[in-house]
Amino acid sequence: MGESGLAPGGGTPADSGRSGRRARHRRRIIFSELALTITFTLAMVLGVAERGDLASTAIFLSGWLLNLLVLALCCVLPWSRIPSRWVILVPLVDFVAVGLSRAAAGEALGGVGLLAAFPVVWIAASRVRTGTAVAVTIAASLAIIWLPLVLRPEPLTADALIDPILLPIMLTGMAWFVSALSKDNRRRQEALRVSQAALRESVEAGRIRERLLNTVLDTVSVGLLAVDADGNDILMNARQRRDHLAAAPVGNDDPNEAELLIFGPDRVTPIPPEERPVLRAIRGEDLEGVQIWLGPPRSQRAFSISSRSMHDDGAYAGTVVSFNDVTELVLALQAKDDFLSNVSHEFRTPLTSILGYLELTLELRDSLPGDVVHHLEVARRNAERLEQLVEDLLAINAGTFEVNPVATDVGRILAEAASSASVRATRSGLHLVNRAPSSLPAVADPVRLAQAVDNLLTNAVKYNRRGGSITLDASLNGDGLTVAVEDTGIGIEAEELHHVFDRFFRSPSVRTTAVPGVGLGLLITKSIVGEHGGSITVRSEPGQGTCFTILIPQPPR
Numbered sequence: 001m002g003e004s005g006l007a008p009g010g011g012t013p014a015d016s017g018r019s020g021r022r023a024r025h026r027r028r029i030i031f032s033e034l035a036l037t038i039t040f041t042l043a044m045v046l047g048v049a050e051r052g053d054l055a056s057t058a059i060f061l062s063g064w065l066l067n068l069l070v071l072a073l074c075c076v077l078p079w080s081r082i083p084s085r086w087v088i089l090v091p092l093v094d095f096v097a098v099g100l101s102r103a104a105a106g107e108a109l110g111g112v113g114l115l116a117a118f119p120v121v122w123i124a125a126s127r128v129r130t131g132t133a134v135a136v137t138i139a140a141s142l143a144i145i146w147l148p149l150v151l152r153p154e155p156l157t158a159d160a161l162i163d164p165i166l167l168p169i170m171l172t173g174m175a176w177f178v179s180a181l182s183k184d185n186r187r188r189q190e191a192l193r194v195s196q197a198a199l200r201e202s203v204e205a206g207r208i209r210e211r212l213l214n215t216v217l218d219t220v221s222v223g224l225l226a227v228d229a230d231g232n233d234i235l236m237n238a239r240q241r242r243d244h245l246a247a248a249p250v251g252n253d254d255p256n257e258a259e260l261l262i263f264g265p266d267r268v269t270p271i272p273p274e275e276r277p278v279l280r281a282i283r284g285e286d287l288e289g290v291q292i293w294l295g296p297p298r299s300q301r302a303f304s305i306s307s308r309s310m311h312d313d314g315a316y317a318g319t320v321v322s323f324n325d326v327t328e329l330v331l332a333l334q335a336k337d338d339f340l341s342n343v344s345h346e347f348r349t350p351l352t353s354i355l356g357y358l359e360l361t362l363e364l365r366d367s368l369p370g371d372v373v374h375h376l377e378v379a380r381r382n383a384e385r386l387e388q389l390v391e392d393l394l395a396i397n398a399g400t401f402e403v404n405p406v407a408t409d410v411g412r413i414l415a416e417a418a419s420s421a422s423v424r425a426t427r428s429g430l431h432l433v434n435r436a437p438s439s440l441p442a443v444a445d446p447v448r449l450a451q452a453v454d455n456l457l458t459n460a461v462k463y464n465r466r467g468g469s470i471t472l473d474a475s476l477n478g479d480g481l482t483v484a485v486e487d488t489g490i491g492i493e494a495e496e497l498h499h500v501f502d503r504f505f506r507s508p509s510v511r512t513t514a515v516p517g518v519g520l521g522l523l524i525t526k527s528i529v530g531e532h533g534g535s536i537t538v539r540s541e542p543g544q545g546t547c548f549t550i551l552i553p554q555p556p557r
């Protein structure tokens with residue numbers, strides 16, 4: 001009696017079509033009734049054949065015929081148009097049929113009463129309450145078993161009472177049991193239906209998300225690749241498929257990672273397979289804007305590659321790599337650098353000439369009126385500034401600052417730098433203190449070191465406030481030569497600290513002031529220190545001051 005096989009009013013799967021549901025409802029009614037009819041028929045055949053002493057064969061047969069009629073009605077009635085609560089009439093009429101046959105069979109075939117189990121199970125398994133099912137069962141079993149017993153003329157014997165007592169108890173117990181069982185079954189089906197609906201909903205939501213993700217992935221102009229922990233591709237958007245093919249050697253339509261044409265920033269040096277960004281990302285490295293060139297020389301494109309690794313419960317689960325085509329940007333920057341370099345070269349010759357003629361003219365200062373000498377000196381100072389700027393631009397474009405580290409007295413270099421900076425500091429109402437030892441022998445390029453310290457002192461003066469102070473300090477320790485320039489100036493915002501060494505960077509607050517500058521000084525200082533094999537760090541508190549520290553490693557003594 002699986003599902004609600006004998007429960008025509010039982011629930012139906014929500015996703016079935018209406019006609020399918022109706023057909024199933026009808027089938028259940030017919031099969032439920034058919035089960036009783038078959039058993040009834042067998043009992044009838046056996047009863048009539050074996051026990052000729054049935055009290056009344058005609059009544060016995062009429063019970064069976066009533067059951068056959070009910071079956072026929074079950075087959076022809078339009079169940080879809082009959083309210084489901086009326087279906088309960090079928091087992092009730094079955095009770096009457098069983099009752100008739102049982103009364104006719106009498107003591108001779110007492111087992112016929114057991115046929116009442118069919119309608120009992122039917123009612124108990126339907127959606128009626130357990131109490132109602134039990135009440136109907138008690139009433140029906142009493143009616144079919146006790147009524148004939150009470151009405152018959154012969155006196156009741158104790159033996160004849162056992163069956164009529166046991167059967168209603170058995171049937172009632174059965175009704176109770178089946179009703180509870182089918183109620184539990186229905187509850188389970190309902191829970192299953194709810195969880196199936198939730199599952200369907202989440203599958204549908206997943207499908208919508210996937211569609212959205214695919215559309216987004218194919219809309220963005222960035223190539224995206226996701227790789228699992230074993231290095232297998234799990235996702236690649238249309239853009240990335242295209243770029244991947246563009247990196248293939250001519251004549252190879254399906255290149256593996258090692259065969260791809262991938263070059264460094266100089267566009268000619270191939271990047272060895274194990275150092276390629278994708279392999280580094282697969283090894284779990286998080287990349288940020290690694291620049292490479294992809295493809296054969298004539299159609300090379302520049303890409304900026306970033307990656308983020310994924311983790312599942314702390315374990316590495318793969319990585320997502322993005323490929324941003326920055327060819328136009330890189331070419332534009334290159335064009336700008338070339339332009340700056342060309343312009344600087346063009347400036348250099350006339351500037352040298354201007355400075356030469358100014359020097360010559362100033363040599364005649366004794367024969368010139370005082371204000372003319374002053375004007376010429378202003379012109380020379382500005383021409384010198386311009387010359388310094390041109391030199392800086394050319395040096396930056398060349399990419400390196402040649403340094404010649406020699407044994408030198410850093411104490412003397414710093415004293416000279418402090419003395420020329422203190423003139424400017426005093427003019428700006430600042431107090432400059434040189435705490436460095438007067439003699440500090442170390443290995444460094446004297447000219448370049450002076451240039452680096454000069455840049456830091458110039459900034460400490462420029463980005464300070466009247467009444468502020470500047471401290472220059474230096475020492476030699478196990479790490480090398482340390483030179484620190486500290487000021488009590490305007491300071492640098494935390495988010496700008498990472499950019500102060502960038503080319504042409506000037507903090508927004510400084511750009512709106514009259515403080516002169518182009519954003520190259522710190523880059524030059526950093527390059528000089530870098531060429532010495534050293535490093536430069538900055539510490540700053542907005543509104544409080546800034547401290548730049550240079551560290552230049554020293555050869556072992």
Ligand code: ADP
Pocket residue numbers: 455459460463487489490491492500505506507508510516517518519520521522523546
């Ligand atoms: P420039 O001084 O020509 O603008 P630099 O490369 O020397 O270029 O400095 C870059 C930027 O860093 C400056 O524009 C300024 O915003 C900030 N900066 C550098 N030094 C200091 C300092 N000592 N105090 C505050 N800000 C500074």
